Amino acid sequence: MKELLDDVLEGHRLTPAEAAGLLKARGSDVWDITTAADILREQTVGDVVTYVRNQNVHITNICRNLCRFCAFGRPPGAPDAYDAGDEGIRAQVTLAKERGVTELCYLSGVHPDFSAERYAEMIGIGHEIIPDADIHTMSPDEITWAAEKSGMTTKEVLEMLRDAGLGTVQGTGAEILVDSVRRQICPNKIPTAEWSRIIKEAHQLGMKSTATIMYGSLDTATDRAEHFGVIRDIQDETGGFTEFIPMGFIHENTPLQRAGLVTGGSLGRVDILTFAVARLFLDNIPNIQISWGKVGFRMASLGLMAGGNDFGGTMFTDEVSGDAGAVAADYFDPVEMRRITDDLGRVLRRRSTVYELLD
Numbered sequence: 001m002k003e004l005l006d007d008v009l010e011g012h013r014l015t016p017a018e019a020a021g022l023l024k025a026r027g028s029d030v031w032d033i034t035t036a037a038d039i040l041r042e043q044t045v046g047d048v049v050t051y052v053r054n055q056n057v058h059i060t061n062i063c064r065n066l067c068r069f070c071a072f073g074r075p076p077g078a079p080d081a082y083d084a085g086d087e088g089i090r091a092q093v094t095l096a097k098e099r100g101v102t103e104l105c106y107l108s109g110v111h112p113d114f115s116a117e118r119y120a121e122m123i124g125i126g127h128e129i130i131p132d133a134d135i136h137t138m139s140p141d142e143i144t145w146a147a148e149k150s151g152m153t154t155k156e157v158l159e160m161l162r163d164a165g166l167g168t169v170q171g172t173g174a175e176i177l178v179d180s181v182r183r184q185i186c187p188n189k190i191p192t193a194e195w196s197r198i199i200k201e202a203h204q205l206g207m208k209s210t211a212t213i214m215y216g217s218l219d220t221a222t223d224r225a226e227h228f229g230v231i232r233d234i235q236d237e238t239g240g241f242t243e244f245i246p247m248g249f250i251h252e253n254t255p256l257q258r259a260g261l262v263t264g265g266s267l268g269r270v271d272i273l274t275f276a277v278a279r280l281f282l283d284n285i286p287n288i289q290i291s292w293g294k295v296g297f298r299m300a301s302l303g304l305m306a307g308g309n310d311f312g313g314t315m316f317t318d319e320v321s322g323d324a325g326a327v328a329a330d331y332f333d334p335v336e337m338r339r340i341t342d343d344l345g346r347v348l349r350r351r352s353t354v355y356e357l358l359d
Helices: 002-009 014-021 028-045 083-099 115-130 140-152 154-165 181-185 192-204 221-238 266-282 292-303 319-322 336-343
Strands: 048-052 054-060 103-108 134-137 165-167 211-215 239-248 310-313 346-352
Touching: 002 103, 014 221, 014 266, 028 266, 048 336, 054 083, 083 115, 083 239, 103 115, 115 134, 115 140, 115 181, 140 154, 154 165, 154 336, 165 211, 165 239, 192 211, 211 221, 211 266, 221 239, 221 266, 239 266, 239 292, 266 292, 292 310, 292 336, 336 346
Parallel strands: 048 310, 048 346, 054 103, 103 134, 134 165, 211 239
Antiparallel strands: none
16 A cells, blocks of 8 residues: 555556545554645645635525435425525625625525526626625536526526626535435436536536535445546546535435434544545645535644645535534634644635635
8 A cells, every 4th residue: 555655646646446445444554645645735735725715605495306415405395495585695695795705605405496597697696796706606416407497408508607697616416426326315416427517518618616525425435436536537628627525424414314324424534534535536636625514623624634725615604514413514714724724834825716816
């Protein structure tokens, strides 16, 4: 294994099988892997740790998918279902403007009544109030549904939303890009090939996106490595991913937990190895984000020692993680971020959505 890690630092490209082996490591091997990832992080991006001043804009928790890993989505007519509507969106974006955010992250279930035109209207509200903000929204699954609902192609939907003010596309809905797992945890979502096609289509139109993985539910190390391979292949082709975001599965309150299929989410060893192997495998994506809302502030600090170089955003609120039981899913003050980076001897910098360093 140490020879393999030395080879990676010399430029060897990990295979999915090799990555799966690293993801299964235990004992002191874990620290050898994280050390290699930290060295590669320093070689790739240096000692700067970045964050974006962003805010989630919660649109609706009504969702046609009702994935088994999710505690957020509600069917239409549920007692606690909500749709913020134009006024609710406008109020949230106005508050974001007062907070000086540069990124609006629209969070929404895949509402069965939302057409491409409705998505364009909601994006237009944010763009009108903060025209300089990057409106970061629309997973491939939402784009597919909007196209079906409006009788359009997915390319036509992307062009319509770009004209309305869409800045960057969310690489969410990926979960695990292995269809055998997807059929168990999110059977109503689009398959891997369709997710990949739409992400590539967005990149080919000049739109950047994130790339994500949700690990720790019913997936294995081999599944996670296969997912890494899908992401790396897309990046080789398009170069459109700004960052890779490992997101640990939060099990509380989910249908998977209620069905007895899971008894907990990911543990620290899996978290650390997922961060580190992502850094080692994804040699064409410079930024590895540590999602503090999923793993908490202390694990976020450790993630920066295992290949990570980005905190994500200030966020302010995240009902998706909070409904699933996450305890650190509200607001991450840059003062606290700096406390972590100072402790690690790193430099905190604010960035734009596409990783331009800001004052």
